[in-house]
Amino acid sequence: MKAVTMNALRPGDQLANPIIDAYGRVLLQKDVIFTEKLIKRLKDFDFRYVYIEDSLSEDIAPQNIINERLRVEAISKIRQTFKVFDEYDHQKHKQYMLERSMNEVQSTVNEIIDVVKSHDEILSIMSDIFMFDDYLYNHSVNVTVYTLVLARELHFSDRQIEEIGIGAMLHDIGKMKVPKTIIDKPGKLTDMEFEVVKEHTTYGYDILKQFKNIPQSVAYCAYQHHERLDGSGYPLGLKEPNIHEYAKIMAVSDVFDAVTSNRVYRNAFLPHEGLEILYSGSDTQYSPKYINLFRRHISIYPNGSYVALSDGRKGIIVRQTKVPDRPVIRILEEQDHEIHASQVYDLDLTKHLSLVITDCNTTPS
Incomplete structure (x- = not known):
């Protein structure tokens, strides 16, 4: 099979992989024959690529380090946890719902950790870029997988790997407190709107630090993942010595996934362009150690492209x-x-x- 862009997709092409949305629903079954109407429909939903059958590439298969079931389950748990924090206050009689959600996140993170530890091959990401349509939750899963791969290669302890995995999965939880009109705005944010968006790091920290069974390092993932080595980040403008190691690792994963994902205000960069963006900020914004590690273990030219x-x-x-x-x-x-x-x-x-x-x-x- 091979990956083709929407502009290259032609009536008569045959779908090689089912297309799944963020709720696990099959949008298009494998072997569907594309029509002009169907191609237009996918374009309207901002799909960038699909895999099609091709006689010259029939032996090529995309690589997925986590299967569809686990990804959909992870997205579901993140969505549920974010909404629980958004809809419920922190009174004692509601605390059990928050604790239960956190336990489910921890369980899902540990399942992803088991998969990451059992796969020593290069991680490929392209097939996941265009199959799931809920950016915030899918982004959280991608950042978690990338971060766990880096933590594995850094030979973190089991405790550290679990901590950074939970931190990665919940790093954007504060965005539930940012108005949806700003998060989904199709054009450039005003300076005032951007200041509101920046508050998601503080919101996330305030939420997570309340839980006694959550290490402070997890809360720092939410608080510091937008800090930069040269002090140009937010919310505190911290410089390299004062930024938690987890946050420095997560910054690389977060930026790469953000720029290689479709957003309401711009099209996604290609994977190799995303890596170039990271290298342009190497040693000033992002740690060259973690960028190089990312490059060695994440495929920027995935199978089928x-x-x-x-x-x-x-x-x-x-x-x-x-x-x-x-x-x-x-x-x-x-x-x-x-x-x-x-x-x-x-x-x-x-x-x-x-x-x-x-x-x-x-x-x-």
Whole structure:
């Protein structure tokens, strides 16, 4: 199968993977044949890519470190917990509902931790970018998975991994206190509106620090994930020595997922562009140690995506190697001409170091 953009999708193309929404509902079943009306419908819902069946890439499969069941369950638990905090005050007779929600979050985090620990391969993210439509909760899951992968590679203790996992899952809980009209505003925020959005870090901290069974470090994840090494972040403008390590790790995961996700006010950046954004702030806003770790363990050119090489050749990512930015590519075009099916071949970029990927998802129309 291969990933194609909405502009490259054509009537008659066949869906290779079911499309699932954030509630676990199947929007489109596998093997559906696309029509012009169906393609327009997906565009209206701001889908960016779909996987379609293709004879030259039928052996290619996307990588998902967590399956659909676990992702949908995690989104459900986050949604439920956020709403419990939003709808209920903190009187003692309602405390049990909050405690129960926190226990469910902890249980879900531990399930994700088990999956992350059992998978040593490169983490691929593309298939999750466009299958789920509830940004806030899906973003929280993505940040949790990215953060846990980094924590694993940093050889954190089991206690630390659980703490940072819970912190990642709840890092944006304060956004429940920000007016939805501001969160969902399609245009640029005014200075005053941005000041309101920035308050979500303080709201989140105030919520989480009330729980005696939640470590202070978890609350700091909500409080400091927008702080930057040079002091340019918020809410306190802390500099590198005073920012909690969990928050510095989470900043990398948070920014990458935010810029590579569709938002109401802009289209998503491609994964390699998201990494470039992180590197542009390396050592000033984000820790180069954690950016480099992210690059080594998160695939920025996922299986099934269409790429262009520096020598003009184009093809589909077949599989990952030990070097995330040097995958194996099935070459389909040379010198702007399609190769005959019988002459298609695979190229391992780890064996051709003079070649680099110059563009991603340049799917032929």
